[in-house]
Amino acid sequence: MEVRDQILRQATRLMAARGYEGTSLSAVADAVGVKKPSVLYHFPSKAELRRAVLDQLLSRWNDVLPRLLMASARTGLDKFDAVVGELLDFFAQDADRARLLVRELLDRPEDMQDTLQRQVRPWVDVVASYIRKGQETGQIRADVDPEAYTIQVAVTALAGIATSAAGGVVLGDDERRSPLDRGRAELVRLLRASLFTPGYLEHQSMKESPVLRGAE
């Protein structure tokens, strides 16, 4: 089992960096320290290896993200910033998987439709229902499209991480903050300012966010 996990790890890393077509089974085998036929013993074909890598990615995110969001939603701090911050940190630390998912969306859009429908649609609905609660109590702007907003957050976070290796350099002349921090801070500001009503932002200063507490 040790070798199988190593194959998955190295395949994820290599396919994230060079793409599926750009990653040979020999390259995966070399990275693990075995020969090519051993890779094909654990995964009967290259296509099956791709599927296993993607399955592991989605099951990991479906496992970790809910806990992470729940946990940060319970802290006493500014909850919106906490949740969005945790989300961005998670993607940033898991940059290889973020890149790999973007590649899959580009390589096989049709095949990914079913997968997204089953794996991420339920979570979009959960977040959207929180947004609707906030709209009923007047804390969230009435003109927010709950589902579209949620997807926008996910796509933006994903894209920001996936392209950060090259794109961060355009923001290059700030001495105090790294380009990544600067882009991240602006993204959090952008998402917050476009979600909450002006009155709510001014008077509450975002110290408490009933959007997330509403669920408890």
Added chain:
Amino acid sequence: MEVRDQILRQATRLMAARGYEGTSLSAVADAVGVKKPSVLYHFPSKAELRRAVLDQLLSRWNDVLPRLLMASARTGLDKFDAVVGELLDFFAQDADRARLLVRELLDRPEDMQDTLQRQVRPWVDVVASYIRKGQETGQIRADVDPEAYTIQVAVTALAGIATSAAGGVVLGDDERRSPLDRGRAELVRLLRASLFTPGYLEHQSMKESPVLRGAE
């Protein structure tokens, strides 16, 4: 010259859909209707073909985008929506090139750093200076980071188009609007609400946008 242009067109289309490694010179030749050595007559290597495709992409965008932004900025309509709308339409109609650029950012992040620094950095500075003017007159929020906001708009627009073939399906059950229109409308709302000051948005209803007129 006819064949050379056809090679560039088909290479752009194929590399956008399948990536550089997933696109063979034979596949490009077949799509054009010639044999592989003819492709290598016009472009001495596959790497040179890639470079030509990317060069054409960037020179086209550097040529078309400025005109497009200037033109839409002069109309009497809501200028912010016009400019952002034109930008999104342009990327949507040029989806192959948007996908290809995202792939290049993933495949060769280091090589793309120089290219971005030279080709897009100047435009980021131009847009950022307009935002600063809007901040001085109080129409744009003081806490907006001009450069980071501009890059965020570009990355988000690019990522939205590049992943729309697969991602649009998650927004699937609205009968009146297509998922793409819905995502697009929410993106425009999000960018607008996070840019302008609440007072300016309420009183002016965005009928005039001095942000862009400031340059005339």
Added chain:
DNA sequence: CCTACCGATCGGTAGG
């Protein structure tokens, strides 16, 4: 998990 091997396809060249 390995050695040895398979046909197919890759990018690229010679030569016209």
Added chain:
DNA sequence: CCTACCGATCGGTAGG
């Protein structure tokens, strides 16, 4: 712009 060809590498198999 073509035919003919090159060595290298690809995903995958046989057999142990």
